[in-house]
Amino acid sequence: MDFQVSARKWRPQKFGELIGQEHIVRTLTNAIKFDRVSHAYLFSGTRGVGKTTTARILAKAINCESGPATEPCDQCSFCNEIKSGNCIDVREIDGASNNGVAEVRDLIETIQYAASACRYKIYIIDEVHMLSRSAFNALLKTLEEPPPNVVFIFATTELSKIPETILSRCQCFEFKPLSHKQIVQQLELICEQENIQADGLSLEEIAKTGTGSMRDAQSLLDQVIAYCGKTVGAGSVEEVLGIVGRQTLETFIDHLIQRDGAGLIEQIQKIATEGKDLNFFCRDLAEYLRHLLMVKLSDKPERILDAHICNLEILQKQAEAFHADELQQMFTVLARTESEMKRSPMAQMVFEMSVLRLVDVRPFQKIDEMIQKVNAMERDNKSSAGSIAESPNPVSETLPASPAGLSSLGNPVDSSFDWDRICQEICGRKPMFDHYLSQCKVLSFNESGLSLGFADPVTLERIQDPENIQVVIDAVKTVCGREMKVELFLNENKNPQASGADTNSDKKKVMMHRNESRQKTEAEIIQDALDVFGGVVIR
Numbered sequence: 001m002d003f004q005v006s007a008r009k010w011r012p013q014k015f016g017e018l019i020g021q022e023h024i025v026r027t028l029t030n031a032i033k034f035d036r037v038s039h040a041y042l043f044s045g046t047r048g049v050g051k052t053t054t055a056r057i058l059a060k061a062i063n064c065e066s067g068p069a070t071e072p073c074d075q076c077s078f079c080n081e082i083k084s085g086n087c088i089d090v091r092e093i094d095g096a097s098n099n100g101v102a103e104v105r106d107l108i109e110t111i112q113y114a115a116s117a118c119r120y121k122i123y124i125i126d127e128v129h130m131l132s133r134s135a136f137n138a139l140l141k142t143l144e145e146p147p148p149n150v151v152f153i154f155a156t157t158e159l160s161k162i163p164e165t166i167l168s169r170c171q172c173f174e175f176k177p178l179s180h181k182q183i184v185q186q187l188e189l190i191c192e193q194e195n196i197q198a199d200g201l202s203l204e205e206i207a208k209t210g211t212g213s214m215r216d217a218q219s220l221l222d223q224v225i226a227y228c229g230k231t232v233g234a235g236s237v238e239e240v241l242g243i244v245g246r247q248t249l250e251t252f253i254d255h256l257i258q259r260d261g262a263g264l265i266e267q268i269q270k271i272a273t274e275g276k277d278l279n280f281f282c283r284d285l286a287e288y289l290r291h292l293l294m295v296k297l298s299d300k301p302e303r304i305l306d307a308h309i310c311n312l313e314i315l316q317k318q319a320e321a322f323h324a325d326e327l328q329q330m331f332t333v334l335a336r337t338e339s340e341m342k343r344s345p346m347a348q349m350v351f352e353m354s355v356l357r358l359v360d361v362r363p364f365q366k367i368d369e370m371i372q373k374v375n376a377m378e379r380d381n382k383s384s385a386g387s388i389a390e391s392p393n394p395v396s397e398t399l400p401a402s403p404a405g406l407s408s409l410g411n412p413v414d415s416s417f418d419w420d421r422i423c424q425e426i427c428g429r430k431p432m433f434d435h436y437l438s439q440c441k442v443l444s445f446n447e448s449g450l451s452l453g454f455a456d457p458v459t460l461e462r463i464q465d466p467e468n469i470q471v472v473i474d475a476v477k478t479v480c481g482r483e484m485k486v487e488l489f490l491n492e493n494k495n496p497q498a499s500g501a502d503t504n505s506d507k508k509k510v511m512m513h514r515n516e517s518r519q520k521t522e523a524e525i526i527q528d529a530l531d532v533f534g535g536v537v538i539r
């Protein structure tokens with residue numbers, strides 16, 4: 001098949017053919033018209049949006065035999081030489097491979113000589129952000145005092161990496177990413193000219209995969225045509241490009257609605273086994289969430305979404321299962337995942353873990369509801385504190401069991417009441433206590449002593465054994481630096497009906513689980529925050 005690479009064949013040769021950069025074209029053609037061509041331009045923007053193409057058209061326009069003209073003739077020998085990259089006065093340099101100071105010095109040497117044939121000597125430096133700092137510095141002097149009739153055109157995908165000193169000496173143009181529609185239209189035009197039958201959905205899929213880059217979209221079209229021949233049918237794009245179809249996405253969202261983590265992982269594995277690209281899938285999934293959000297927010301989603309690629313009915317039904325903020329949270333997770341996957345050698349696992357995080361996303365709670373909850377908690381706390389004060393001994397079934405029952409011997413307490421340390425101390429002496437202690441609750445622990453509550457009478461009995469209780473008393477003494485009263489209680493928490501309802505509810509409030517007496521770990525604090533506010537941990 002004699003199909004030439006679309007990107008090269010369809011590269012615009014005139015300003016009028018450039019797509020999507022009208023603002024730049026207007027400024028440049030005006031500069032030519034009024035003889036105000038700058039000696040340095042900087043073109044920035046994402047890949048495949050026409051930076052180098054524009055640089056070449058500009059080179060042709062100002063060097064054209066019938067120019068300088070706002071549009072090159074594209075016929076004369078200069079235009080042809082520039083087009084084929086053979087013009088002696090127009091040098092294209094790849095900043096990525098010629099990034100050292102030596103290369104820049106060589107370049108500057110040649111600048112001193114006048115153009116040999118053309119009107120202007122033009123240096124197009126692509127990926128200029130790759131130049132080393134010293135190379136930039138060498139360039140700087142030339143930019144400050146440029147020889148006449150020399151034009152620099154720098155192109156970069158990373159504007160932020162260009163030193164300020166260079167920026168301030170250039171006319172800067174930001175190239176916009178091409179819109180989905182612009183790319184589709186161009187693909188349609190190419191297919192028409194090349195006599196290729198392609199259904200609209202296929203071209204939409206290709207444009208979507210190209211993400212704003214015309215060059216990428218055209219290369220993808222080449223791939224598809226190489227595979228399908230003159231007729232590009234539905235489904236073939238998905239097969240060639242390794243993307244998943246709409247139906248797969250719909251099923252995936254259904255699993256998500258059911259919070260079915262296992263189902264999601266199974267589907268990911270199936271997609272991977274079929275050789276589909278998980279990066280594309282992740283991006284498509286993020287886009288699908290955006291569709292769901294649009295359907296949720298808009299009365300007329302068909303104005304925003306292309307009914308051609310979306311099934312609005314299904315979207316509307318699925319959108320009901322989510323809160324808008326859940327969709328936004330999920331989108332954020334996926335957006336980060338996509339870039340993480342590109343860097344990671346374990347892309348599938350990164351993706352799987354993120355998808356499982358989506359299952360845990362919960363809606364944010366409204367701030368006024370939160371305030372109400374906090375106020376209610378505060379009221380609860382106050383009333384329970386009051387009833388404790390009223391009843392000096394809120395625990396009804398007091399079974400003072402300590403044989404020592406010792407009060408303070410007068411030594412100052414030089415350690416805090418660190419129940420965790422005491423547990424460690426006890427288990428160090430008697431490892432089997434680990435199980436007993438896990439079943440007890442610290443009722444109180446202060447200057448007046450330590451009170452422990454047990455739900456299970458058998459466990460209580462074990463600890464009450466004189467030998468065992470001595471272990472506890474000794475551990476308390478070691479940690480607190482003095483002998484203290486240790487009291488054990490049978491706590492009725494498991495069976496509140498067994499005792500008076502009032503005292504019992506008070507008791508529950510005083511009781512502290514031993515885990516809560518120590519400082520919470522970061523993970524626990526985060527979990528608490530998630531319980532209160534909803535949401536998901538993104539990283």
Ligand SMILES: [Zn+2]
Nearest residue numbers: 064073076079
């Ligand atoms: Zn010409």
